[in-house]
Structure formats: structure tokens, C-alpha cells
Amino acid sequence: MTDAETTKRPSTGRRLLWLDIARGVALLAMASYHFIWDLSSFGYLEPGYAADGWPRIYARSIASTFLFLAGFSLVLAHGERIRWRSFWKRWLVVAGAAFLVTVASYFAIPQGLIHFGILHAIAAASVVGLLFLRLPVPVTLLAAIAAFVAPFYLKSDAFNAPWFWWIGLSTMPRPSFDYVPMLPWLAAVLAGIGAARLFPSAGALRQNAPGDKPPGRSSAILSYLGRHSLVFYLVHQPVLIAILYGVSLAYPATGHPDAFTRSCVAACLPQASEAFCGRYCACALDRLEREELLAPLQSGAMPDAYRGNIDTIRSQCTVEAQAAGDDFGN
Numbered sequence: 001m002t003d004a005e006t007t008k009r010p011s012t013g014r015r016l017l018w019l020d021i022a023r024g025v026a027l028l029a030m031a032s033y034h035f036i037w038d039l040s041s042f043g044y045l046e047p048g049y050a051a052d053g054w055p056r057i058y059a060r061s062i063a064s065t066f067l068f069l070a071g072f073s074l075v076l077a078h079g080e081r082i083r084w085r086s087f088w089k090r091w092l093v094v095a096g097a098a099f100l101v102t103v104a105s106y107f108a109i110p111q112g113l114i115h116f117g118i119l120h121a122i123a124a125a126s127v128v129g130l131l132f133l134r135l136p137v138p139v140t141l142l143a144a145i146a147a148f149v150a151p152f153y154l155k156s157d158a159f160n161a162p163w164f165w166w167i168g169l170s171t172m173p174r175p176s177f178d179y180v181p182m183l184p185w186l187a188a189v190l191a192g193i194g195a196a197r198l199f200p201s202a203g204a205l206r207q208n209a210p211g212d213k214p215p216g217r218s219s220a221i222l223s224y225l226g227r228h229s230l231v232f233y234l235v236h237q238p239v240l241i242a243i244l245y246g247v248s249l250a251y252p253a254t255g256h257p258d259a260f261t262r263s264c265v266a267a268c269l270p271q272a273s274e275a276f277c278g279r280y281c282a283c284a285l286d287r288l289e290r291e292e293l294l295a296p297l298q299s300g301a302m303p304d305a306y307r308g309n310i311d312t313i314r315s316q317c318t319v320e321a322q323a324a325g326d327d328f329g330n
Contacts, residue, residue, distance in 0.1 A: 016076070017215060017219070017223055019069065019072070019073065019076075019226070020222070020223035020224075020225075020226030020227050021215075021219055021222045021223050021226060022065075022069060022226065023066075023069055023225070023226030023229050024221070024222030024223060024224070024225035024226040024229075025222060026062060026065045026066055026069065027225050027226070027229055027232050027233070027236075028222075028225070029058075029061075029062045029065075030062050030066075030233070030236075031232075031236045031240070033050065033055065033058055033059050033062060034236065034237055034240060035240055036049070036050045036055055037050040037051075037055075037177075038237075038240050038241060038244050039244070042244050042245075042248050042253055043248075043252075043253030043256070043295035043296070043298050044244075044253045045256075046256045046258075046259045047256065047259050047263070047298045048259075063118055063180055063185065063188075064185075064188045065188075066118060066122070067118075067121065067122065067125065067180075067185055067188035067189045067192065068188045068189070068191055068192040068195070069192060070122045070125065070126065070129075070189055070192060071125070071129055071188065071189035071190060071191065071192025071193040071194075071195075071196070072192035072193070072195060072196045073192075074126060074129045074130070074133070074189075074192070074193060074196075075133065075192075075193055075196035075197055076196060078130070078133060079133065079196070079197070082130060082133070087126075087130075091123060091126060091127070093230065094119055094122055094123045094126070094230065095119075095120075095123040097119050097230055097233075097234060098117065098119035098120040098122075098123055100234070101114050101117060101119055101178075101234075102114055102115060102117075102120075105177065105178075109177055111175065112175060112176055112177035113175075113176060114176055114177055114178045114179075115162075115165060115166075115174075115176060115179075116165060116166045116176070116179060116180065116181055117176070117178030117179065117180055118178060118180045119233070120166070120180070121180040121181070121182065121185050121186075122189075124166070124182060125182065125185070125186050125189040126189075128182075128186060128189075129189050129190065129193055132190060132193050133193070137194050137197050137198055140190050140193055140194040140197070141190070141191070141194045143190050144186075144187045144188075144190035144191045144194065145187070147182075147183055147184055147185075147186040147187040147190060148184045148187035149184070150168075150169070150183045150184065151168055151169060151183050151184050154169050154183075155169050155170065155171050156169060156171065157171050159171070160172050165181065166181055166182060167181060167182055167183060168181025168182055168183035168184065168185070169183060252292075252295060253295040256294075256298060257285055257289070257294070259298065260281075260284075260285055260288070260294060260297075260298060261281050261282075261285060264277070264280075264281035264284060264285070265277045265278065265281050268280060268281065276321050276322070279320070279321040279324050280317050280318060280320075280321035283316075283317035283320050283321060284313055284314070284317045287313040287316070287317065288313065291309060291313075293309060293310070293313075297310065
């Protein structure tokens, strides 16, 4: 191999420190978002807090970063020639981990089954990305733009069947705690491929040389996380949940009355008048707080033994709200 060829593509024997650090930063950002989600699930933050506003933007930025780095890494690993054995070995690991996530979510959170999350997207987009390793960079970037805008113009009821959900063109929202369909998220992977091919010999892309100054402690920690990103991804949520569960036993969440009232009234209005719903929801809130059931109800951690209490509260408050006025159903 000539000196020019060596400069063109980093050798496979060394890792890129900056790339591992970037993955490490993305992993910590992801863990911080999941911590916000867990705080909401345990009742310490308002229900749905992590799914809207700035947390939603934060989550999408993190997912985009992971997919961009996946595309970038695909070029570094297979830019000169596709190393099929290495590719499929890595692919099987990622796809296997994605399958484990789906199985675990089926038992742990069936109401938000993860059928096509970030790992599924990385596995699928990596296969598609191979098609763009030899195409002109402008074609790859145009394809990235097309993938990004496709959901705005091509959504159709024809894609609502479950076996089409992975595409991302369904007109119905998918009930999943981690939904990263191919469209528009393939755009981030293709952007990473295009970026890596635009700057193949830039100094920032070179690998660490033996004589380079060793990284500082923070960089070393981040690069270590980046080198073990899949393990960190699979382990961090069970650890966070276990910690919060222990905290919740000692310091239970107090619940969010305003959030309960809003959701209660919204669910009630299609069936009854605004006056009735106001009385009913005020009664339900009062009973739930007195019996210390508000936080468990909002977090989804209500013990089965207390389900009967909820039914009793619902029945009693319906009777009381009707007795206070006969506008039910008006």
C-alpha cells in the first residue's frame, strides 16, 4: 500500500480516538434522556414530560447523532473494500441485540413494545448503506435529503399494516417507547456516509499514532464508553430503573394533580358535559390523593391489589358527580 493510500483510509488496526469520544458523549446524552423518561415514569416528573417539548428535540438529536456516526464508521471500516466477514459478524451482534430489546420490551412494557428502535434502525440502515459506499457523494447526499422529506409527502394508509411499520410511512402513530423507522432516519446514516467520503484524508480523521500524547482522564473515559457502546446501551436502562426503584421505596413520588386533572377531563368530555367532568375529576383526584394512589397510577406502577380501589373510586365519583347535577351526557 502506498503512502497516499495509507492517508486515504485509516488502517483497521487502530481506532479513531475522536470517534470513540463522540460515541461516548452520545451515550451519556442518551442515558440522561432515558433518566428524564424514567423520572416521569416513576412520577417524579409530569407524565409525558419526556415525550414533548425540548426533551423530544433532545432525543431526536441523540438518535440522529448515533445514526450519523454509524454511517461515518461504515465508510471507515469498508471504504476501500467491503470486509464481508467483519461486516456480517458486527451486523449479527447488533441485530441480535435489537431482537433482545424487542423480547425484553414485550415482557416489561408490552404497551410500548419496541418493534423497530435505534438498534433495529442501525442494523437495517447499515445494509442499505453498503449500496452507497461506491456511489458519488452528491448522489448519497441527495438520497439523504429524499429520505428525510419522504414522510412529509409519501405517507399512506397502505403502510398502516404492522409489517410495514419499519418503513415509517404509516399515517397512524405507533405505540412504542423507541420507534426509529427507516424513513426519515436513514437520512442521518447517509449523511454520515457522505461526510466521511467528503473528507477521507482530513487531519481530524487520522488515527492515534504511537507517539501521540495519551488522552486525559475525561477523554479516556468517554473513549472507553465509545468502544463498548453496545454493552452500555443494553445495561444502562436496567441500572437506572433499579436505582430509581430503590429511591422510590424510600422517597415515593407525590404525583402531579394538574396533569391528572387535564388527562381526566380530556378523557371524560367526549361522554359528558364539562360541568360533570369537572366534578368527577375533582372527586377522583381527592380520593386518589387521600389513598396515596395518584403517583402509582400516573407512573403505571399500580399494584394489582389496588386495582379494585380505582374501580371503587371511579364508581363513587360518578355517583357523586351525577348527584351534584343532572347534566350527565348533555
